[in-house]
Amino acid sequence: MGGEVESTHDFRSGYVRRVVDDLLDELLPSLPAILLDGPKAVGKTATALQRAETVWRLSRPAQASVVNADPQVALDGPAPVLLDEYQRVPSVFDAVRDAVDEDAEPGRFLLTGSAPPPGSHSGAGRITTVRMRPLTLPERGVSAPSVSLSSLFEGTFDAPVAGASVLGLKDYADLILRSGFPGLQHLPARALQIQLDGYVERIVDRDMSEGGHNVRRPATLMAWLRAYAAAASTTTNWDKIRDATSGGSASKPARSTTLPYIDTLTRLRILDEVPPWIPSRNHLKRLTQAPKHHLVDPALAARLVGATRASLLRGAGQAFTPEDGTYLGQLFESLATMSVRVFAEVVPASVSHLRLDSGRREVDLIVERDLDRAVVAFEVKLAGDIGYEDVKHLLWLREELGEQLVDAVVLTTGPAAYRRPDGIAVVPLGLLGP
Template sequence: MVDDVLDDLLPALPAILLDGPKAVGKTATALQRAQTVWRLSRPPQAAVVSADPQQALNAAPPVLLDEYQRVLPVFDAVREAVDEDSAPGRFLLTGSAPPPGSHSGAGRITTVRVRPLTLPERGVSTAMVSLASLFEGSFTAPVAGVSALGLADYTDLILASGLPGLQHLQGRPLQIQLDGYLDRIVERDMREDGHDVRRPATLMAWLRAYAASVSTTTSWDKVRDAASAGSAVKPARSTTGPYVDTLTRLRILDDVPAWIPSHNHLKRLTRSPKHHLADPALAARLVGATRASLLRGAGETFTPLDGTYLGQLFESLATLSVKVFATSLPASVSHLRLDSGRREVDLIVERDSDRAIVAFEVKLAGEVNYEDVKHLHWLREQLGEQLVDAVVLTTGPAAYRRPDGIAVVPLALLGS
């Protein structure tokens, strides 16, 4: 999906930053379009660019500055170059978010978020219901399609990861690669971003607790307490706070913010984010979830009364998909929850151009009943025409529209 977005933007904009976690395909995507390539992870090239950034920037465009954050002056040099000449298609940057203290690239450098592959991008399904079409549906557009995937298939796909470089792996080799990915975050990536992890075991325990909280609004204090369960000494907030900041900049944490409507007629909305890792497979690996344990309903969870850990992972997979598809519109993705927990909607997708909304509930089930759609009906009463469609994403076999207008769509059939 990011290829289509990049092909639209590059002919019109001077500088684009492909921002996302390691191994998500940023460099491979940019290399397909670059005329000049500077790999700043390689010391000799980094030394040349650091000594004279203008030499790098004046090369044949588009100029790719891969892992740009390795040479901090590059970001500001690109920003200044765009101020002087805003001709389109000049620069591509790849990496994560700018480190603390960097000047904003707003208005000069456009950020495009790159995430792991969705199910259609992996080639395991064909999208038959587009997010764009739902914005034009008004609860009446036909919704149809049949998916061959069932609950066990979705479980396998969660565990298989959407990271492009891991698509050929399965079983023990895949687990080893995921473990290595997580180890590099703790032992190398955090330090390269400027955060010295003095106790790697403490950070890994915090990550495991965070992984258990995916698709919930569990407070940071509860995550911290769970990470130190059985220990008389809990890590201080001054320790765990930087974890959140750094892991967010590295795009390992990919929380969904709470929806705060501009008209603010909905009262008592929580402002707590809903937790997600960059890839649900990382969460599953951190807590030691297996295919067998997930399918029998086992696994750590902060919300035992609300469902299973597999349900949390399925919602995380659905959230990843919706975020990717929303990039093409473009639209923002958030969640809605009253602070009492009495009303909640898993995903609110709000189109940038007109604030129109499509709302999603995510259910680990093949069939949908009134309990599954009651919050969507409530939201429709609150928002009126601003809510242009409402959808339940399921593990079921068929897409259809209920008599009440709510669309039911297997996750595998959803696309951009």
């Protein structure tokens, strides 16, 4: 990978607290059942084990067979009861839901899972879902945040932001390639690459079928994943991604082949797309309905396209159109997006993107607070120095939204956080926290 960024955390020596822990500490005493939802290897089980009194590991055939025969057996132990990989025994979800209907005492159940079974019932009103994603930079122990997303919602365009970052462009490239999966943090470069390759191979060979879709041509799915990875942080349409699967030749896969890929990979939480913003309070028109493409971890995208530290730093690897910029820029935006989504879970707030159908105006991330629909907007720039061209869409959005936009930020690779004279905050990604 090249140079290494020093981390203050050792994930092998014990549990390292995550951003989601504060949220769980708040919710568990008040809610009867919580589902930790996220991709494999993101740390769901380790986090849930910090709270569980009774543990059922349903990935183990012996325990799964017992629970499959009588789900009630798994519900009667001391609370909280952890049902790890609950989707392995689909009936357990309904059993928990029924149990909560009968007794909604807080702190009864914790569930973890990577893919709800196709056609499974919603747990709305009984089972609260909390999303887990890979490690943010503060969680990895490589940076100390000085700017809080929650505080941005409480400030104004003249509120001070400050802090100095030790991370530079090369460090961010290393951190992208390092991955945010906790179990991979200690690995040297070659071992890390092998593990990431194995993660992707497992998706193709095993996880897709466990998620409900039988892959007839693994090579086609792998080619589609590579094309999707090349489109990271863009709104490239699905047909272009499908064309890129076979280099635009007549042998491209049919839509009926790729649509199940999208559905199953989304349920596996491997695709982590940012939806378009649909505002409810203003007169914005002609907004695109296309999602912005992201894999759950930018390191997976980098491995799929064969990106290296050297290729990223020399600006190689554009996606589908020149205006998408360098591939390092795309992956940096993907890393920033993942981080903002983790922090937004605490607010709580939803994350989307804004793009007029002409592409004339766009804002990378719209974070809208659930409580009152207040908005903090983010642009992500692979740069240290920020000029008018970098903030012009944020200034435009402030005119459009008025008081609904409570702050606007450019996330950068630069050395310091500060407030521009026009009110836009400039914040190195390493300094942003929950």
